[in-house]
Amino acid sequence: MDRTDIKTAESLDLTDVAAPFEILTSLPFSLCRTQCVSYKDEILMFGGHLKRDCYSYHTIKNQYKIICSYPKNVELHAHCVVKLMNNNPNEINILSFGGSEFSKRHTLKMKYVSVWNDNKEIGIKSEKKNRVNEWIPFTDNKDIPYLIGRNQDDHRGARAVIGGNNNNLLFITYYPEDIDVFDLNTCQFIKHDKLPIENWIRCHCFIIKTENNLSIIKTKKKKHELMFFSQSNGLSIEYDEENNIFQFHKVRVCTSIKSFVFYGYVYINDVILFFGGHDNAEVGATREIHKYSTTQNKWTKSEHILPIALSDYVALLSEDNVYIHILGENDGKKDTGTYMKTRLTEWIQEETEIERQWITEEEEKIKIEEIKIELEKIKDVNIEKWKKKKEIEMIIEYWAHSLFINVGWIQDFNIIILNYIL
Known part of the structure; x- marks a missing residue:
């Protein structure tokens, strides 16, 4: 990678930062509240707050390419994007939804084929045949366009994950304190419940413990375990798919993060890493980094901090789980986007003396x-x-x-x- 395109934390004159963050090539636009997906050597960026353009960042070439734009009639206000299950190694399926009774609702899907494909002829044929790399309406079993969400549902800042025995269930948490289960195969909501929390939620942390992390509860009647964090609210959530029942268990949130939302987060090896956050009050954006062990129920505040304060973060793992990519808007600079990465191994080590x-x-x-x-x-x-x-x-x-x-x-x-x- 060209060294001129990368700045280390030290080059930013941040002598108090020991963690090896790399500041990557500037984003093509401000990615406030963007949604991202990792795919092979790419980080896919799907719009942002009132920004419709979608880009692919090639992690080896250190370059950007535009994929497409959302339709002109779509307004993005903290929308939600998830990667759907797909057995084809040469493409992925993406679902995007959002909106509320105050802003136009959308539910779209995309079949993505790499824009970096060197075989242009094959790429053009595939694009014409399958309508790849463009947003098209999400449809039900009768091929009729379908909008996820009831009229009163506010999906601005919603978080969603895919789960279920057949990876056909979309779990959605959203304002003010709601959780839904949507069956992607039947296009029906099969469960609605209220989270037992004290504050309303937006842009929070919501993860599902996956089989790869050996965290599915192994019983004859398989249950699925999710975790939720927002400000002072923490929950361990069990979903019994056979009986369609939620069980909620409160989880303590550490004192140094309990006022924050809008943090970036990743989940790997039974650990959730929280990067930064914003408290919408006196502190504003923070550079602090926290770790929560889901197996030990233990919080740790890292002795390292982020190179710069960002708000409206998104953090995600590269597909090979080597790097954590962090994207966001510079705190107080609305037209500037920042993109950095750090090695995962730096954040799953034993605690230091300061951390203990x-x-x-x-x-x-x-x-x-x-x-x-x-x-x-x-x-x-x-x-x-x-x-x-x-x-x-x-x-x-x-x-x-x-x-x-x-x-x-x-x-x-x-x-x-x-x-x-x-």
Whole structure:
């Protein structure tokens, strides 16, 4: 690859960044809220916020080529794109949907054949015969155009994954707190439910544990396991396909990411990596990186940070699982898009000393949160019954052992102790 097209983190004068991020050739347009799919040596980019153009980035040639554009009557507002199952190694099928009662709804499909195919004659024949590399209406079994979503459904910022015993089920999570199961074979919604969460959702994290990661629950009645994260809400979701039932289990979200949304994320080897995020408040976009182990139920905050702060991220793995590609809009620069990559192996290593210290601090914060919850439960009970020397000593001991935690926590300890002794 031509070195003139790549800038390392060091060349950006970011001396506090040790992770080997590479800043790649500038994007052809700002990819705010783009949707991407990996395919062989390509990263396919399907539009963005009010941007209809679709591109292919060749990871070896370090070049872009336009694929096509969405139809002119389609307005993209945080749409959703998923890769459908296909046994043909020379093409992939793509599904795109989005919209709401406030913006025009669309459901389109594309059969993609590489635009980098050197055999142009074969490519032209295939394109004319099969209508490849263009968006066409998604149709039902009667070949009638079909729109995914009810009139009241708001799919702006929705997230979707493919699953099911036959990979025919589309799981969709969307605003404000909804989850649907759509059968792609019959073009019917077969399940609707409400997520047991506290905040509305958009541009969140939603993954399915795949058989490749050995995370499907192995029972005679196969169940499928999904995970959901948005701000302070975390859920492990079990779907019983035979009985068409959801079961929800709450998962704790670490303190340093619980205010954020709009992060990029990837799932590999039972680990979810979270890159950046935006809290729509004072902090804005963050450069922090977090890791969540789905098997150990453990959070880790990386000692490394992103080279630059981005908002409206998308992150995805290369098809060979070697690189993580991260695309987004520069925070505060609406006309600038940034594209970077990093090796996956950098993020699945053992914790460093700094990261282990963060884990210890986080455990202390968990204890504090648990005490606060207990205090809320007894606030209507005669507090005199709870004035025990041993309990107060326990609070003070937590305080003494946690002095290395951010000074802002001192006020929390004061509140806890005052609730006991006043």
